[in-house]
Amino acid sequence: MLKNIVSTLLIAALLLGTVRAELDIEITQGAGKRTPVAVVPFGWDSTTSDMPLDVAEVISNDLTRSGRFAPIAVDDMLQKPVDGADVDFDDWSILGVEAVVVGRVTQTGDNSYSVQFQLFDVFGRDQLVGYRMPASRGTMRRVAHRAADMIYEKLTGIKGVFDTKVAYVTAQPRGDGKLYSLIVSDQDGENEFTIMESTDPIMSPAWSPDSRRLAYVSFENNKSSIFVQTLRTGNRIQVSSKPGINGAPAFSPDGRQLVITLGGIDGNLDIYVLDINSREAKRVTTHRAIDTEGSWSPDGRHIYFTSDRSGGPQIYRVSVTGSSPERVTFEGSYNARPRLSPDGSRLAMVHNDRGNFRIAVLDMRRNDLLVLSTGGQDESPSFAPNSDTLIYATRQGRDGVLETVSADGLIRQRLASGQGDVREPVWSPFQRF
Amino acid sequence: MPQYKFIVASLLTLFLAGCGSQSIPDPDPADTAYGSEGADTDSYGDGGLGAGEAIDYDPTAGELTNIIYFDFDSSELRPEDTDVVARHAMQLAGNSGLSVRLEGHADERGSREYNIGLGERRSQTVRRMLLIQGASAAQISTVSFGEERPAALGSDESAYAQNRRVEIKYTN
Numbered sequence: 001m002l003k004n005i006v007s008t009l010l011i012a013a014l015l016l017g018t019v020r021a022e023l024d025i026e027i028t029q030g031a032g033k034r035t036p037v038a039v040v041p042f043g044w045d046s047t048t049s050d051m052p053l054d055v056a057e058v059i060s061n062d063l064t065r066s067g068r069f070a071p072i073a074v075d076d077m078l079q080k081p082v083d084g085a086d087v088d089f090d091d092w093s094i095l096g097v098e099a100v101v102v103g104r105v106t107q108t109g110d111n112s113y114s115v116q117f118q119l120f121d122v123f124g125r126d127q128l129v130g131y132r133m134p135a136s137r138g139t140m141r142r143v144a145h146r147a148a149d150m151i152y153e154k155l156t157g158i159k160g161v162f163d164t165k166v167a168y169v170t171a172q173p174r175g176d177g178k179l180y181s182l183i184v185s186d187q188d189g190e191n192e193f194t195i196m197e198s199t200d201p202i203m204s205p206a207w208s209p210d211s212r213r214l215a216y217v218s219f220e221n222n223k224s225s226i227f228v229q230t231l232r233t234g235n236r237i238q239v240s241s242k243p244g245i246n247g248a249p250a251f252s253p254d255g256r257q258l259v260i261t262l263g264g265i266d267g268n269l270d271i272y273v274l275d276i277n278s279r280e281a282k283r284v285t286t287h288r289a290i291d292t293e294g295s296w297s298p299d300g301r302h303i304y305f306t307s308d309r310s311g312g313p314q315i316y317r318v319s320v321t322g323s324s325p326e327r328v329t330f331e332g333s334y335n336a337r338p339r340l341s342p343d344g345s346r347l348a349m350v351h352n353d354r355g356n357f358r359i360a361v362l363d364m365r366r367n368d369l370l371v372l373s374t375g376g377q378d379e380s381p382s383f384a385p386n387s388d389t390l391i392y393a394t395r396q397g398r399d400g401v402l403e404t405v406s407a408d409g410l411i412r413q414r415l416a417s418g419q420g421d422v423r424e425p426v427w428s429p430f431q432r433f
Numbered sequence: 434m435p436q437y438k439f440i441v442a443s444l445l446t447l448f449l450a451g452c453g454s455q456s457i458p459d460p461d462p463a464d465t466a467y468g469s470e471g472a473d474t475d476s477y478g479d480g481g482l483g484a485g486e487a488i489d490y491d492p493t494a495g496e497l498t499n500i501i502y503f504d505f506d507s508s509e510l511r512p513e514d515t516d517v518v519a520r521h522a523m524q525l526a527g528n529s530g531l532s533v534r535l536e537g538h539a540d541e542r543g544s545r546e547y548n549i550g551l552g553e554r555r556s557q558t559v560r561r562m563l564l565i566q567g568a569s570a571a572q573i574s575t576v577s578f579g580e581e582r583p584a585a586l587g588s589d590e591s592a593y594a595q596n597r598r599v600e601i602k603y604t605n
Binding site: 201203204219222223224243244245247248261263265266267269290292293306308313334336337350352357376377379380395398423424 | 534581587
């Protein structure tokens with residue numbers, strides 16, 4: 001089991017040598033005030049074996065990483081109840097704690113457990129949410145993240161994304177060239193799993209809406225092709241390998257189609273919609289400029305894309321039937337790689353901010369642009385399924401690293417990697433059990 | 434001026450050594466007119482002038498590079514590279530068994546898939562020039578690696594300049 005390290009910048013620096021998880025997370029910028037909470041160590045009824053997972057620690061780490069909460073140290077707790085009935089609100093009130101989580105893990109079979117938790121409002125002296133979930137050793141970490149999601153949503157009103165995944169590409173030196181890997185991990189960097197490896201570049205991973213498949217571009221045999229790979233089985237199908245460029249796949253909301261970029265023999269990049277089953281590609285844009293990086297609106301009726309038909313790259317919107325493309329971005333000389341938030345309220349992009357390539361978000365209703373990142377080579381923004389947080393790639397020295405930022409720009413975290421150059425993060429949709 | 438003559442001879446040797454398959458034929462080994470061995474006999478009033486001959490500029494001489502560089506945000510050939518592309522076109526036109534893959538590249542700035550487009554635009558510039566000058570479409574394929582395969586690491590203009598390129602790779 002890889003050890004999860006969650007800490008401030010200083011502690012992360014001290015521990016860096018001992019870390020084994022590929023992505024380690026440090027909060028580089030937090031909200032002004034973090035709410036003090038307590039996650040009491042969970043009860044465990046067996047004296048002959050250890051609890052399969054420290055569920056309270058996973059929940060506590062999730063809440064810390066959100067940047068909105070400050071769980072108190074276990075040593076500072078005046079009581080350690082495992083049942084709601086035993087919570088003494090005065091003991092927590094003295095410590096200034098605003099919310100308390102208690103719970104227990106019970107073994108119900110050879111590899112079956114029950115995980116229960118309760119969340120209490122200390123000032124209101126009332127339970128906010130309580131839940132019991134079945135688990136196995138294999139699913140217990142997800143159950144803990146699911147509990148953290150429920151706690152987070154009760155306390156903030158925002159859906160939690162702790163039980164989600166991130167896909168990304170790494171490049172490491174290998175002989176004369178590089179080894180490219182397509183990796184999926186939990187959003188906290190745990191359980192990283194290599195989906196695909198190649199000595200030729202891998203690009204542009206994209207999640208299916210059911211989180212079961214990834215589309216990506218591979219340059220095997222010195223040409224670009226688009227593959228769709230099922231995560232559970234590892235089976236992959238080549239869905240587009242036409243002459244010239246095959247790139248920039250993104251799943252339609254119903255999961256049956258991909259928007260892709262095709263260049264053809266004469267290299268004129270245009271947007272197409274590909275039916276995954278029939279492999280039939282329908283042309284959406286027809287322009288001699290570069291049209292690429294298509295992305296669906298949540299209702300599946302429009303495609304946002306990058307085009308340099310006006311000279312430099314800007315973002316346009318077109319209906320899936322191809323009619324009436326219209327320009328969406330006007331601020332600045334370079335706006336590319338559009339990604340709409342799942343709730344449709346914001347459009348993330350790569351924006352040239354006085355010579356620096358940064359992640360910016362366009363508020364679709366108020367039509368104003370907010371620059372969220374602070375690097376010089378930031379790229380590949382991707383929204384979390386709650387539309388509240390984005391992940392993107394930035395540079396640390398020569399290598400790419402990943403950062404997340406809240407859509408209001410207030411909370412930022414860096415996910416430092418132990419393995420070379422990390423790029424092109426994409427946040428999964430909500431997971432189903 | 435023995436030293437001067439030696440330098441001329443060395444440069445000539447380097448020049449000849451750098452020639453590719455279409456280089457000027459090797460000079461007759463018996464012709465020692467420019468040989469450095471002649472230095473000892475170089476004295477005033479030595480011999481008369483020969484008849485001499487005119488020299489044509491031969492664009493096919495010299496090393497034929499396989500890498501074409503591009504300016505920032507540009508897919509236009511630089512004037513000095515038109516001859517290079519012309520020579521590749523001549524090779525292809527003269528030998529239908531040859532084929533090339535044009536690999537377009539961009540510098541690392543900006544979005545990755547858009548950079549794929551910029552690299553492809555550069556490949557297509559070279560492809561069109563090859564076609565105009567007699568290569569056939571069947572001999573040419575293009576691929577763009579965008580910013581994925583940089584020739585130079587680093588985030589400064591000198592690295593960017595080396596990365597904005599098309600590599601002409603003979604596959605047959």
